Amino acid sequence: MKLLAANRPALLVVTAMSALALVASGLVLGGGAASAAPVRDKEAAGSPGATGAVSAAGDVPTWRVEGPRGSDIDGVLRLDASGEVTLDVVADGARVLSATRLGLQGSDGDLTTGLTFVDRQDRTVSDSYTMTTGKRDRRSFTHTESVFTFAGADSDSAQLQIAIRVSDDGVAYRYLLDGPGEHRVDDESGAWEPAADGPAWMQRSYAVNYEAEWISTTAAAGNGNSGGSGDRTSRVNLPVLFQQGERYALVAEADLHGDYSGSHLTHTPGSLRYDVELFEGRPVTVTGDLSTPWRVAIVGDLPGVVGSTLVDDLATPSALDPRAEWIKPGRSSWSWLTDWDSPRDEARQRDFVDLAARNGWEYVLLDEGWDASWLPRTVRYAHTRGVDVIAWFHSRDLRTQEQRDEWLPRLKSWGVSGIKVDFMDSDSQEIHQWYDDVARDTARYELMINFHGSALPTGMQRTWPHIMSYEAVRGVENGLSPERAAIVPFTRNVLGSMDFTPVVFSRDNDKSSKAQQAAMSVVYESGWQHISDKPEGYDAEPAAMPFLQNIPADWDDVRLLGGTPGQDTVLARRSGDRWFVGGLRAGSGEPLRLPLAGLASGRKVLVDLLTDAPGSGDTPTGSATVHTTVRATTADTLEIPTATNGGFVAVVCAATRGRTSCLEPVEARPDVAFDVTPAEADVEPGATVEVRATFVVADRPVTGVTLTPDLPAGWTADHGTRSFARLAAGQAAEVTWQVQVPADGATGTFEVPVDVAYRAAGDPDGDGRTREYVASSQATLWVTPPALTGTHHVSDLDWLEQSNGYGPIERDRSNGQAGAGDGRQLKIAGVTYPKGIGMHATGSLTTWLGGTCTAFRSVVGIDDEVLETPGESGTGSVRFQVYGDGALLAETPVLTNDDGAVELDVDVTGVRRLRLVADDGGDGKNFDHADWADARVVCGEG
Numbered sequence: 024m025k026l027l028a029a030n031r032p033a034l035l036v037v038t039a040m041s042a043l044a045l046v047a048s049g050l051v052l053g054g055g056a057a058s059a060a061p062v063r064d065k066e067a068a069g070s071p072g073a074t075g076a077v078s079a080a081g082d083v084p085t086w087r088v089e090g091p092r093g094s095d096i097d098g099v100l101r102l103d104a105s106g107e108v109t110l111d112v113v114a115d116g117a118r119v120l121s122a123t124r125l126g127l128q129g130s131d132g133d134l135t136t137g138l139t140f141v142d143r144q145d146r147t148v149s150d151s152y153t154m155t156t157g158k159r160d161r162r163s164f165t166h167t168e169s170v171f172t173f174a175g176a177d178s179d180s181a182q183l184q185i186a187i188r189v190s191d192d193g194v195a196y197r198y199l200l201d202g203p204g205e206h207r208v209d210d211e212s213g214a215w216e217p218a219a220d221g222p223a224w225m226q227r228s229y230a231v232n233y234e235a236e237w238i239s240t241t242a243a244a245g246n247g248n249s250g251g252s253g254d255r256t257s258r259v260n261l262p263v264l265f266q267q268g269e270r271y272a273l274v275a276e277a278d279l280h281g282d283y284s285g286s287h288l289t290h291t292p293g294s295l296r297y298d299v300e301l302f303e304g305r306p307v308t309v310t311g312d313l314s315t316p317w318r319v320a321i322v323g324d325l326p327g328v329v330g331s332t333l334v335d336d337l338a339t340p341s342a343l344d345p346r347a348e349w350i351k352p353g354r355s356s357w358s359w360l361t362d363w364d365s366p367r368d369e370a371r372q373r374d375f376v377d378l379a380a381r382n383g384w385e386y387v388l389l390d391e392g393w394d395a396s397w398l399p400r401t402v403r404y405a406h407t408r409g410v411d412v413i414a415w416f417h418s419r420d421l422r423t424q425e426q427r428d429e430w431l432p433r434l435k436s437w438g439v440s441g442i443k444v445d446f447m448d449s450d451s452q453e454i455h456q457w458y459d460d461v462a463r464d465t466a467r468y469e470l471m472i473n474f475h476g477s478a479l480p481t482g483m484q485r486t487w488p489h490i491m492s493y494e495a496v497r498g499v500e501n502g503l504s505p506e507r508a509a510i511v512p513f514t515r516n517v518l519g520s521m522d523f524t525p526v527v528f529s530r531d532n533d534k535s536s537k538a539q540q541a542a543m544s545v546v547y548e549s550g551w552q553h554i555s556d557k558p559e560g561y562d563a564e565p566a567a568m569p570f571l572q573n574i575p576a577d578w579d580d581v582r583l584l585g586g587t588p589g590q591d592t593v594l595a596r597r598s599g600d601r602w603f604v605g606g607l608r609a610g611s612g613e614p615l616r617l618p619l620a621g622l623a624s625g626r627k628v629l630v631d632l633l634t635d636a637p638g639s640g641d642t643p644t645g646s647a648t649v650h651t652t653v654r655a656t657t658a659d660t661l662e663i664p665t666a667t668n669g670g671f672v673a674v675v676c677a678a679t680r681g682r683t684s685c686l687e688p689v690e691a692r693p694d695v696a697f698d699v700t701p702a703e704a705d706v707e708p709g710a711t712v713e714v715r716a717t718f719v720v721a722d723r724p725v726t727g728v729t730l731t732p733d734l735p736a737g738w739t740a741d742h743g744t745r746s747f748a749r750l751a752a753g754q755a756a757e758v759t760w761q762v763q764v765p766a767d768g769a770t771g772t773f774e775v776p777v778d779v780a781y782r783a784a785g786d787p788d789g790d791g792r793t794r795e796y797v798a799s800s801q802a803t804l805w806v807t808p809p810a811l812t813g814t815h816h817v818s819d820l821d822w823l824e825q826s827n828g829y830g831p832i833e834r835d836r837s838n839g840q841a842g843a844g845d846g847r848q849l850k851i852a853g854v855t856y857p858k859g860i861g862m863h864a865t866g867s868l869t870t871w872l873g874g875t876c877t878a879f880r881s882v883v884g885i886d887d888e889v890l891e892t893p894g895e896s897g898t899g900s901v902r903f904q905v906y907g908d909g910a911l912l913a914e915t916p917v918l919t920n921d922d923g924a925v926e927l928d929v930d931v932t933g934v935r936r937l938r939l940v941a942d943d944g945g946d947g948k949n950f951d952h953a954d955w956a957d958a959r960v961v962c963g964e965g
Contacts, residue, residue, distance in 0.1 A: 094191035137176025156550030229258035285450030338482025353385025366392035419842030441471030480519025491550035505609035536645025539670030545605030607670035709766030810873030864951035900944025907934035
């Protein structure tokens with residue numbers, strides 16, 4: 024690393040100034056009707072100082088929408104002789120790109136050609152607002168707006184309005200159709216055309232979940248991914264970044280809701296035209312007035328594009344308070360990526376709770392595989408450790424209002440703070456209606472949300488500030504590309520939060536150094552930053568952990584300090600009085616430069632650096648990280664060598680008296696041990712059960728301790744809350760309750776939580792201030808139903824617990840896919856069965872027999888659907904196991920489709936709990952659709 028004196032002005036952040044979402048918004052500084060007559064001018068279109076344009080054939084009606092004070096960007100609208108409308112985006116007098124042949128076709132007629140000008144209305148729109156997530160928390164913008172009205176060529180056609188907004192960082196347009204009744208849009212005809220060929224960055228192919236790879240290309244070449252059969256047209260995901268000389272234009276959309284579908288672009292290699300196309304070419308319909316999403320071009324230098332908040336500025340304002348106590352960005356541990364089967368393991372999930380707790384991270388994400396039988400208990404354990412819980416859901420389990428009304432209040436009652444919803448995989452109007460609905464319903468229950476397998480963010484994080492993040496990117500779970508790592512900061516992440524799931528030290532080390540992985544936690548913004556390695560991966564990099572403990576998930580400001588898309592990035596984000604800088608590069612090259620100007624008050628600064636560890640000859644290898652602290656001044660520029668595909672993290676602060684580092688230690692929470700017994704037990708209706716709680720804080724005295732049982736409705740105890748004025752360090756508080764179970768109440772699983780509230784010094788080695796803390800644990804009691812008599816199919820019984828390798832366990836049908844009820848009739852080796860259970864390895868269920876049954880019988884095997892589903896056929900491999908009260912009673916060898924059906928006849932005499940397990944055969948879980956066909960128990964009189 025070298026220290027260089029500054030030899031040029033520091034890059035300044037470009038503050039985004041843009042528009043309010045709704046044309047009808049009352050947030051107007053000034054406005055009124057402009058002259059209806061167009062300006063006419065003989066100067067060349069887009070030449071410096073031009074106020075109009077002329078076509079080769081003669082005068083062309085032209086209207087200029089000037090940017091707000093201080094902006095060098097204008098929008099120039101032209102109406103040619105055929106009645107087609109073009110919008111030129113002009114910066115400092117030069118055309119950057121155009122939106123051509125604007126208009127709609129549908130039930131209101133052909134509003135793309137033969138248009139005639141009717142009216143123009145101008146106004147200035149301004150607003151200030153606060154964000155929970157994103158580049159900066161406080162935003163303000165001023166926008167000039169013109170709404171142009173055109174009449175269609177046909178007498179039956181409606182009038183089309185085109186609203187144009189101009190800010191200091193871009194231009195946007197949208198269409199408006201007024202009037203009652205249904206408006207159907209069959210086609211939206213606009214196209215973006217950069218002024219000249221030049222570098223461009225886009226996804227290699229079209230993917231509805233926006234997870235295609237990113238590439239560096241040119242505007243004319245595009246992604247080169249033709250549709251085949253002689254069709255050279257390719258589909259291109261938004262956003263697309265075009266370079267035009269010293270300026271850049273990022274094309275996107277904003278304020279998309281359920282009255283429209285998402286869109287993409289189509290392009291023919293060799294041309295500069297990128298047509299807007301609705302999702303799958305499907306029509307969209309709206310009843311009442313129609314406002315389409317904004318078509319957006321963010322324009323400026325690279326710092327201006329990266330710092331733009333135009334997409335959020337154009338969004339519908341929020342009806343929620345973004346500073347509501349329940350809306351909290353944060354960092355989260357996450358086990359699925361590097362320990363993919365662990366979400367099914369309650370004990371292993373506690374390891375990830377502990378990982379979050381000792382690093383001061385706010386959340387743990389329980390991904391696919393968690394079970395309702397232990398999730399509440401894990402939530403209580405996490406809360407005791409100061410960690411909140413996010414729970415994964417497949418979107419199919421929340422598609423209907425009935426599903427949301429069932430699950431969301433249940434999650435809230437368990438203490439879950441938010442959900443990650445996965446596999447939307449669509450950009451249809453229907454799915455965007457669902458986004459509106461699920462955002463509304465989660466807000467109602469004060470549950471935050473992260474959309475995974477999703478569409479792009481288009482400003483809904485302003486509209487619904489409890490939306491913490493979106494995926495819509497090819498992130499770490501799809502492996503790493505060095506080029507992609509250096510493209511998405513300039514493209515995808517400009518639009519909104521991006522759940523890239525970074526900081527993985529234990530894999531992909533040839534494509535990303537460990538310091539670069541750490542840098543991604545700064546370079547990539549996400550309201551929930553999922554830090555995605557396992558505890559052992561972080562234990563191996565102790566130098567990195569103080570940085571990962573300090574890096575926040577919400578920001579006050581952002582600056583791009585340097586970079587080239589696809590090559591390198593040095594990006595700074597501010598939180599309070601500290602700037603966090605992430606630098607990364609693709610491949611190898613000169614040291615990355617970190618100019619310190621403007622990153623601290625005063626002249627002297629401290630810089631904590633996490634860099635690639637040097638190898639032989641001081642050449643970084645990327646195999647490990649090194650922490651150093653540098654004293655410098657704001658006139659200096661640091662040069663930081665990197666490994667191939669390497670990077671760095673820096674934390675910059677003022678060098679005040681006594682300050683030796685910008686990093687702050689994690690405050691140690693009280694060392695709590697809290698046990699409730701029995702942890703699990705079977706009780707009969709009408710019985711009394713003794714519940715005992717033992718609470719100890721080992722490392723500090725505590726005061727105001729209260730222990731309170733939270734009994735199910737209808738249950739009673741011999742006393743309620745017990746209080747302790749003071750407990751010394753290591754002194755236990757023990758309380759016992761005699762809990763009465765109703766004789767005529769419901770049977771099944773009941774949780775009996777015990778909640779503790781107490782006060783303690785926040786850190787025994789710190790300031791000594793007293794803080795409030797909570798702890799919680801529970802007894803889980805199974806109130807037993809009557810013992811079984813006769814013969815029963817297991818699919819007709821209540822289940823104590825269940826977990827499944829993919830989707831839910833199905834009753835009387837095969838596993839199918841991830842949604843409930845999507846399986847087929849059970850079929851093994853061509854034989855169908857009307858009754859049974861469809862699992863997916865690794866899956867299990869437990870049901871109650873009560874000790875009166877003698878036999879469990881079933882026909883087991885791999886369902887034929889894995890051989891008969893187009894595009895998803897393969898061979899499954901499963902070992903079937905039967906347990907009774909925890910003891911293995913029977914198991915099959917590993918069975919594949921070739922083995923057909925195998926009959927089981929198992930002695931279960933005296934068994935109270937029967938557990939059926941479909942275990943993976945050892946070659947991965949794909950196609951492991953395990954059928955327990957005709958599964959039944961034969962029982963006596965008890």
